[in-house]
């Protein structure tokens with residue numbers, strides 16, 4: 001293969017990369033960072049997660065504690081859970097939480113807010129306008 005042919009091949013390969021591939025600021029579900037302190041598990045970046053998903057920190061911690069079946073509380077930027085919790089479990093829970101309370105079912109974007117309507121809550125997508133009832 002000549003150098004010219006090779007360069008053409010490279011050009012063509014780049015053309016095939018789907019649009020959006022180069023987006024580096026695309027939102028991703030935050031990843032939990034843990035530290036263990038004695039018999040407790042500390043979510044070191046709890047505040048970052050809350051900031052990223054723009055939901056109520058009390059609701060998120062309540063959800064996690066309920067699912068793990070342990071006690072715990074928020075301390076500054078961190079969340080402290082009783083017992084040794086697995087990183088994989090906590091990441092799965094944050095994922096589930098985002099799928100239920102953050103990500104729009106219709107367009108898959110995280111640009112949502114939760115609105116209270118009477119006794120119920122709605123997950124309203126600001127990207128596509130879909131409204132889904134959610135149970136808080």
Ligand SMILES: [Zn+2]
Pocket residue numbers: 104105106107108109125126127128129130
């Ligand atoms: Zn949407």
